Amino acid sequence: MASTAARSLNPRKTPRQARSAFTLDAIFEATIQLLVADGMHRLTTTKVAERAGVSVGTMYQYFPHKEALVYALNERYLEALAARIETTCQACQGRPIAEMVEALIDTYWRAKMERADVTRALYRSVAELDNQAMIDAFASRANAATSAMLASASDARFTDLRNVNLTLVTVVFGAVRNAFERNLRPTEARKLRRQLVVMCRAYLESVARPSA
Amino acid sequence: MASTAARSLNPRKTPRQARSAFTLDAIFEATIQLLVADGMHRLTTTKVAERAGVSVGTMYQYFPHKEALVYALNERYLEALAARIETTCQACQGRPIAEMVEALIDTYWRAKMERADVTRALYRSVAELDNQAMIDAFASRANAATSAMLASASDARFTDLRNVNLTLVTVVFGAVRNAFERNLRPTEARKLRRQLVVMCRAYLESVARPSA
DNA sequence: ACCTGAACACCGTTCAAGT
């Protein structure tokens, strides 16, 4: 979206006093609550300020516009998600690929499903923002973590690791989101999650040359 | 989003005279152009009316509110996509699973990628709508088409067809969307598309009991 | 049966004034 490129989505300032760090937290908390309850369309700066217990003007000291606020909120969540993926991938270093697949899918699936209302609200809120930079930053952290993990597998080597890894993360992240949007019953969701593990394992086994 | 459930997203009336069918087309065309150019956030009813060559009041005779307009536009596109999937699946009746996977991925991938600007604009526009009904309608048409195709495979039978089919479509649709959002270079995109075929084939082969 | 466009309520954003 060329149109939003001109407006910076970065926060206006970072808090220098304890009071303003508190203010910032209150603004974020108010935003996520309103987003979950009413969605992006009904999120008004007045309501955010009111619930956070500050005036509109204060909100505009931290964020140049409403989109920047929502952007920053999403960045926080992606940051936390990336950290969780990194932890999982490090824990799986040197394990067999079957275990890696299981752990990766488990981490991502749970991160998205455990607070489904928040995930849904954030997916929706971020959709119309120019979020390419955010996506890229997340993707490169996730890629680094998963490809280091795959390279360390105890039971396989991959000729084109880059490509195999890209396929794996695209499928896992994409399928989890699609599953999420299908609003499945828990039983079906669990089955699907298991099948996703089966599929990724079948894939990795079919493209690996056994080794090490 | 409970909040939007109260407002009907259905069009207000269907055109009874040739003049108004023309008006409706003009409104849709104006909307898609503005959505591609500026995104949902800058889409104003005034601009839609102006570009369509009608007054705002006229637009409101067809759609109860802005969201209903965008919803109807997305419905049009999902309708066309479902039809394409059905055609592909029918053409693959009785073929081997490898061919089915190739054809399904090809159809979906191309439908999304051939007019990337439109796809992106629509993905973004629909995100904050209460689109569960639309997603469900599309999902059940796609499911019907792909599961009938899989059931007719010349080289395999599936013990739990429902589950296998759900996994297949979730992965294909989810991965294509995720690939889309990664903004890959054409070479990488092509590689990924091919790997997706490899993965789905490896999966189907691993869960099939050879037969027929 | 369909179209017009001024009018109204409300939202994003600013900025002069405060502590």
Place this chain on the structure above:
DNA sequence: ACCTGAACACCGTTCAAGT
């Protein structure tokens, strides 16, 4: 260094009046 909130421009939506 941070906060306030009235004021302004603009957008979604309506409806009395037109053809």
